[in-house]
Amino acid sequence: MTERCLSGAGKAMQLWKAYARSKSAVFGLVFLVGLALAAAFAGYIFHVNPELPDLAKDRVPPSFEHWFGTDYLGRDQLVLIVYGARPSLIIAFTAGALLSVLGTLTGVLAGYFGGRIDGFIMRTADVFLTIPTLPLVILVVALMGPNLFNVMLIIGLTGWPVMARIVRADTLSLMKREFIEIERVMGASIRRILFMHLLPNQLNSILVYTSLSIPVVILTEAGLEFLGLTPLSISWGFMLNTSISYWISGAWWLSFFPGLAIFSTALAFYFVSDGLKEALNPKAKRRRESLVVQLATRK
Amino acid sequence: MTNQPKPLLAVEHLSKHFPVRRSITEAFHHTIRVVKAVDDVSFRIPEGTTFGLVGESGCGKTTTSKVILSLYKPTSGRVLFHDKDLNTDLSDSERKLRHREIQAVFQDPAASLDPRMTVGRIVEEPLVINRDGNPRSTEDVARKMVDAVGLTQEQFDRYPHELSGGQQQRVAIARALALNPRLVVLDEPVSALDMSVRAQILNLVRDLQSKFHLTYLFVSHDLSVVRYLCDEVAVMYLGRIVESCGTRELFDNPLHPYTKALLAAVPVPDPSSRKTREPLPGNVPSPLDIPSGCRFHTRCPQVMEICSRVEPELVEISPGHLVSCHLYDSK
Amino acid sequence: MFNLPQESETLLSVDDLTVNFYLESGIVSAINHLSFKVNKGTSYGIVGESGSGKTVTALTIMGLLASPPGRVDSGEILLNGKNLLSMKSQEMREFRGDRITMIYQDPMTSLNPVLRVGFQIAEALIVHEGLPRQEAESKAIELMAATGIPDAGKRAREYPHQFSGGMRQRIMIAMALATKPDLVIADEPTTALDVITQAQILDLLRHLQREYGMSVILITHDLGIVAELCDEVLVMYAGHGLEHGSAKEIFLEPKHPYTRGLLESITRVDRDVKRLNSIPGTIPDMINAPQGCRFHPRCPRVFDKCLRQEPPAFKVENHRFCKCWLFETGKPS
Numbered sequence: 001m002t003e004r005c006l007s008g009a010g011k012a013m014q015l016w017k018a019y020a021r022s023k024s025a026v027f028g029l030v031f032l033v034g035l036a037l038a039a040a041f042a043g044y045i046f047h048v049n050p051e052l053p054d055l056a057k058d059r060v061p062p063s064f065e066h067w068f069g070t071d072y073l074g075r076d077q078l079v080l081i082v083y084g085a086r087p088s089l090i091i092a093f094t095a096g097a098l099l100s101v102l103g104t105l106t107g108v109l110a111g112y113f114g115g116r117i118d119g120f121i122m123r124t125a126d127v128f129l130t131i132p133t134l135p136l137v138i139l140v141v142a143l144m145g146p147n148l149f150n151v152m153l154i155i156g157l158t159g160w161p162v163m164a165r166i167v168r169a170d171t172l173s174l175m176k177r178e179f180i181e182i183e184r185v186m187g188a189s190i191r192r193i194l195f196m197h198l199l200p201n202q203l204n205s206i207l208v209y210t211s212l213s214i215p216v217v218i219l220t221e222a223g224l225e226f227l228g229l230t231p232l233s234i235s236w237g238f239m240l241n242t243s244i245s246y247w248i249s250g251a252w253w254l255s256f257f258p259g260l261a262i263f264s265t266a267l268a269f270y271f272v273s274d275g276l277k278e279a280l281n282p283k284a285k286r287r288r289e290s291l292v293v294q295l296a297t298r299k
Numbered sequence: 300m301t302n303q304p305k306p307l308l309a310v311e312h313l314s315k316h317f318p319v320r321r322s323i324t325e326a327f328h329h330t331i332r333v334v335k336a337v338d339d340v341s342f343r344i345p346e347g348t349t350f351g352l353v354g355e356s357g358c359g360k361t362t363t364s365k366v367i368l369s370l371y372k373p374t375s376g377r378v379l380f381h382d383k384d385l386n387t388d389l390s391d392s393e394r395k396l397r398h399r400e401i402q403a404v405f406q407d408p409a410a411s412l413d414p415r416m417t418v419g420r421i422v423e424e425p426l427v428i429n430r431d432g433n434p435r436s437t438e439d440v441a442r443k444m445v446d447a448v449g450l451t452q453e454q455f456d457r458y459p460h461e462l463s464g465g466q467q468q469r470v471a472i473a474r475a476l477a478l479n480p481r482l483v484v485l486d487e488p489v490s491a492l493d494m495s496v497r498a499q500i501l502n503l504v505r506d507l508q509s510k511f512h513l514t515y516l517f518v519s520h521d522l523s524v525v526r527y528l529c530d531e532v533a534v535m536y537l538g539r540i541v542e543s544c545g546t547r548e549l550f551d552n553p554l555h556p557y558t559k560a561l562l563a564a565v566p567v568p569d570p571s572s573r574k575t576r577e578p579l580p581g582n583v584p585s586p587l588d589i590p591s592g593c594r595f596h597t598r599c600p601q602v603m604e605i606c607s608r609v610e611p612e613l614v615e616i617s618p619g620h621l622v623s624c625h626l627y628d629s630k
Numbered sequence: 631m632f633n634l635p636q637e638s639e640t641l642l643s644v645d646d647l648t649v650n651f652y653l654e655s656g657i658v659s660a661i662n663h664l665s666f667k668v669n670k671g672t673s674y675g676i677v678g679e680s681g682s683g684k685t686v687t688a689l690t691i692m693g694l695l696a697s698p699p700g701r702v703d704s705g706e707i708l709l710n711g712k713n714l715l716s717m718k719s720q721e722m723r724e725f726r727g728d729r730i731t732m733i734y735q736d737p738m739t740s741l742n743p744v745l746r747v748g749f750q751i752a753e754a755l756i757v758h759e760g761l762p763r764q765e766a767e768s769k770a771i772e773l774m775a776a777t778g779i780p781d782a783g784k785r786a787r788e789y790p791h792q793f794s795g796g797m798r799q800r801i802m803i804a805m806a807l808a809t810k811p812d813l814v815i816a817d818e819p820t821t822a823l824d825v826i827t828q829a830q831i832l833d834l835l836r837h838l839q840r841e842y843g844m845s846v847i848l849i850t851h852d853l854g855i856v857a858e859l860c861d862e863v864l865v866m867y868a869g870h871g872l873e874h875g876s877a878k879e880i881f882l883e884p885k886h887p888y889t890r891g892l893l894e895s896i897t898r899v900d901r902d903v904k905r906l907n908s909i910p911g912t913i914p915d916m917i918n919a920p921q922g923c924r925f926h927p928r929c930p931r932v933f934d935k936c937l938r939q940e941p942p943a944f945k946v947e948n949h950r951f952c953k954c955w956l957f958e959t960g961k962p963s
Binding site: 355466494495496499501502520521523524526527560562565569570574578580 | 679680794796797824825826827828829830832833851852853854855856857858859877878881882891892893895896897898899900902903905906907908909910912913928
């Protein structure tokens, strides 16, 4: 019954059980996995070249033949959306992970060490905050050519400061709690304190902010697509951006479906991270109650 | 004081100063302001005894205990443990040894425990950090400690938030004792607990002392607990020790005016002994602006002319009883 | 102590008060059939640990109970005959801060950091007595001086952060006394203060009470403070008023096993204690409170009636009462 008796597989099972308690969390996960699989195997699902224009079918509204309608080049939007999931998901994951990891590490180091290190990290973060993403991308692309990898790198590199701030603030408030001091008294190494005590207690903030930054990442990538800075021509962001000029013609489905795709994906990411948060929270059984009631129930 | 066995812990002329960030005007005038949290403090703790460090907030007792725990480095002075200076460059193995031998229990039990760890994991943590055996043996030791502090094996797998304050403090104590330390620093260990639970924890602390041959440094503002637990007491004010002696002597025959004022100020649970005297007026001065001469002279009811000029030394007035006050200057 | 020779009039009467909190996780029984009376001009102490219901009692009297999830399920609170619980919120607002005021525990957070201190004291006078600002502020300065703040005229223009903890508590006291209330509720007023500052504040409260003649309900967990300051004492535990008596009676002749246990378990400055007698167990969870007498799992004198039924308050010697089956006949069995 004790935790330590469980092997790795046992622990994973326990985590899954806790995770699966939330229907929305499971739904989110299913959605993302489904989307990823569909995107990966799009070629087998659809036997059409997504990029092939068919001007005869210019802007056909959603119908039985074309569930999501067609775009201004006559391409089926459903196919485009599924193919477009690829770059969106890849970028969302990698750039999101990059900014999350960078932001978390710098934030916790700044919070733990304080003093000069804190000052240095935070001023660097400030500098990054002032760098406008798009001009930077243009610069990099001009110097090194359009490249998906570069794009991901840049989005990750410019997105970390906000996460760093959040993690730093959380770290500072955790440091005030005595258990961190006791760890030092017991001889814990800095690495242990950071990774086994400070960061695990901040999973809430980290997960929440990461999931909130996913749609931002997708949309940033959209802007880059629009400027032709990436080697891709199909992505949700791109579809969304080009659709704006067609509003006047009343072709609402050009914006609606890519927008819906971004929205659903962001929501799915949010559900997943929320589910993870709940599953990893040892206090999951108890709800938060007001202060007065806490006084009434126990100290 | 001669021919005494070497004390377990000896603090010699310890000072800890914290620089205060300067405002621009101060930087211009090249003034560096310093908070003298601890200023020339010396005392010794014999093995197997409980030494109390008493005072109001800002007196430096907690800072002193943190220097002893190596959380701060002294600005000057020495801390000798087993007669070895804790702060000269220690080899890795010596540093590890220090961690094993000096542990702590702090005031707020909920804040001293990692909310994401079970009780068992928390108590095992010091053993794991210090690589003290394999997972099976560390679990054994942890279970034994959990038992020794009066918790059940069922609680071994619980999380801190599922326990009451008193139970959480027991976990903190079990953790502190897991490595079999020689010295345990107890900083206000029962102040955050309910009254009906305090006695349990105080008795536990006492019992564990004899069971495990522990030496305690007890830091508190609560004189009644000090009276119950401590063998010797040192009273601190604004970073200095003003009086130090055996516990009974302090309560029976306090010499320093501050000690007397402290004792007079504590409300006693006995309606027939209501206070007749006025309490000491004023506030503790800011540690940034320590009064000249005797630090207490601004509030002392028995202040004399010399007190504002000359800081009194800590002098042994009678065997084992030290006071820092001009009232007792030998003529 | 200001002892009126004739009968002391009842100022506040709490009668059969029950307050529950309705939460998702269950119903918290915070106060259970509580009854007590506070006489005019006396200092009434409510002693209890966490979960005893003492703070909820204070909030209920003040009309500050968070109304969902809290609810008064029975009882009345009469102040000079008026039932506070049946007042409309407008009426209660006029009462609160005027006839009944409160001093809170933490002076650091109880004052508005962006308003000058003099103004915060004057506010009560402006709102409740309709005084013009100038007059209110000069009265505030008088009050500050009365609570022992030196240089009051100058300091009234300062902000809370410029004062020490003890000074801020004096400001809170000045605020509480501005409207010359009938009743002041002090909830752990010295818990956050140092020993000597605490003594100063307690001394101040004692003097002011004599001078102004108001009644004070002092809520605390510290038995020393109760003995020091209070004329009468109510001992609360887990939402129940277990025992009541004068301060002398409670300390010299405690009836309830809980009170006895408590007195035997506290450390003392004034005498050597060989060994503390601790009360075993912990304070119960208020959602799943024990059946029968709430103290029974920890009581050294428990017997089977205690497990089955909650004892009512039994009369013991004139005006004292004790909620314990041992006193069913009015005398200990």
